[in-house]
């Protein structure tokens with residue numbers, strides 16, 4: 072036993088601004104991703120899809136024989152090879168090897184080759200007799216053809232018609248906003264290996280290893296215990312790897328099973344963009360009523376999402392759109408109906424915000440259009456309609472801590488010197504005829520939890536080894552968002568050991584089973600809490616041992632910074648963490664534990680769309696200044712100030728990165744990224760036209776604000792969440808609505824006072840230029 076000083080103050084591990092746990096690996100290029108593991112695997116086979124050249128077609132006949140003549144081709148995988156279910160998804164509407172191609176590029180079979188090139192040539196050689204069928208491409212065509220899928224949810228509170236009849240102003244409008252390509256830097260990738268007992272190991276770039284495991288097991292016709300899925304890390308997921316990796320993993324697993332060799336599936340960028348789902352484009356039609364003082368009275372809206380060819384996650388995405396149509400504003404009377412179109416394009420899927428951005432876009436569009444018509448400053452109009460404490464959302468949930476939305480708002484006004492800068496902008500605009508500036512503020516309120524209540528659970532497995540080092544396995548996946556860093560901090564803080572004593576293991580379904588997707592921003596809430604639970608179990612046992620060693624009651628033992636002492640008083644007898652762990656081992660005390668967490672207090676009735684679907688709301692506000700050029704419609708974001716509520720931050724650097732990244736990605740969606748499908752009647756009908764970085768403009772450093780100030784809201788502890796923290800992954804995405812609103816206000820300045828601007832989305836230079844033209848003519852009345 073050693074004498075150990077009680078540290079005067081233990082360095083807090085939670086809330087410490089540490090770099091991402093893989094930061095050095097990321098920036099040196101040493102970090103490995105799924106496909107790096109694949110290309111190092113001896114005996115590897117490469118898979119290449121045979122994609123449909125039509126947006127909609129029947130496979131009349133498929134002849135793999137010519138492919139087998141190609142040197143290096145090993146096997147062609149078709150529906151006949153599937154021992155289990157021919158399914159690519161957890162939903163029943165996606166065959167792995169379809170007989171009917173439902174979109175341009177839809178893979179109908181896969182060729183395995185000794186090299187990627189052999190597989191590609193083989194795929195070209197497969198003979199397919201196609202019977203082209205009529206195709207419906209995109210939301211508008213689907214709407215005209217009345218092609219919908221899934222349910223049409225309905226959210227209603229109060230008497231909308233009566234409220235609209237009383238309103239001093241009713242604005243009605245139509246909002247058509249494009250979807251978004253995820254453009255994760257790492258495209259979809261899987262590597263499957265089969266061992267001597269037939270056990271399948273799939274490395275997959277997946278946000279949902281358990282569901283990948285389930286789908287692979289179904290396809291192979293084996294129990295889940297015969298399949299292990301591992302995700303080391305992803306080079307971004309952004310929702311695009313929540314439901315869509317399963318089919319690629321299944322192809323790799325089937326190939327490995329049939330050939331006995333490792334099989335790699337990795338999409339090229341062009342394939343990934345052509346084959347995988349995106350953010351849902353949205354068409355909303357609305358009527359909104361205001362009192363003469365600007366109070367929102369009623370909102371009546373129909374929100375139609377572009378579902379694509381299969382249902383995927385479109386229903387929960389649509390539900391979340393409906394639940395966020397209020398954003399941070401109290402609307403007494405609400406009636407919103409949602410619909411999902413069915414058409415012959417990729418199947419749209421989860422994307423950061425999960426429908427929330429589409430819903431919030433509607434109310435911000437309403438407010439942005441209404442302010443000039445009410446003769447009000449948009450700033451005042453938004454501020455006066457923010458939720459007050461005690462008010463409830465349209466689905467009946469109390470808006471707890473509503474004052475935080477207002478606090479974020481008021482603080483960003485102060486830190487962004489908004490009032491003074493708007494005065495400067497007014498005189499600048501008066502002096503400049505051909506370019507205009509504007510500064511807009513928008514709030515965010517985003518609900519945290521999965522709306523499907525069962526998914527709000529998580530597990531963790533914490534091993535303390537005899538040398539005192541700690542290995543944590545948990546159910547969440549790392550995609551750059553810093554979840555592993557936060558969990559590492561939670562484990563170190565709970566156990567009272569230095570951060571570098573804790574390592575996070577790659578996510579594996581054989582370590583922690585039945586996990587939920589790492590999604591809905593709940594990764595650290597759920598897996599952090601499960602990890603804490605496991606750590607507390609081990610710590611409880613270790614305190615007993617320490618108490619015996621030090622002659623103290625277990626609750627008098629303090630473990631901090633890797634030292635074990637009496638909680639009261641300084642100095643005296645103590646021991647190191649490693650000594651304690653070794654003593655516990657010799658005393659035959661279990662040094663590992665499985666932890667579990669489920670979020671309490673959630674209930675949701677999808678039939679009536681009422682209940683408490685969220686654990687809490689994350690709040691924020693952004694003040695964005697733009698300058699718009701009247702000749703070109705191009706804009707520049709001059710300055711952005713953000714105040715965002717992450718509760719008590721678990722990891723401030725990680726959280727800042729999430730706020731900045733989310734904002735940039737949101738600005739990309741709203742102003743730059745233009746997803747286009749070929750809707751012509753030519754041979755390319757249904758093809759994704761923007762299928763590469765050359766035709767799809769992503770935000771780069773040049774488009775980012777010249778000045779970007781992010782402040783995390785002070786004094787924002789959230790009770791009963793790990794470390795008092797709040798989720799941060801998605802909410803900041805929607806802070807970018809302030810960019811769109813600033814552009815709208817700048818465009819209005821080209822017209823006479825009171826001009827209400829109808830702005831296309833994304834607000835590309837072309838869309839902005841047209842809006843300026845309309846503005847000069849007096850705008851929409």
Ligand code: MTE
Nearest residue numbers: 307308309423551552590591592593594800
């Ligand atoms: N940040 C990075 N760097 N890469 C990502 O893929 N995905 C976002 C967000 N932030 C993502 C990201 C999405 S869509 C979600 S739901 C959350 O991270 C998921 O992780 P979390 O629950 O641990 O926040």
Ligand code: MOS
Nearest residue numbers: 310422423590591
């Ligand atoms: Mo995020 S869209 O919930 O993966």
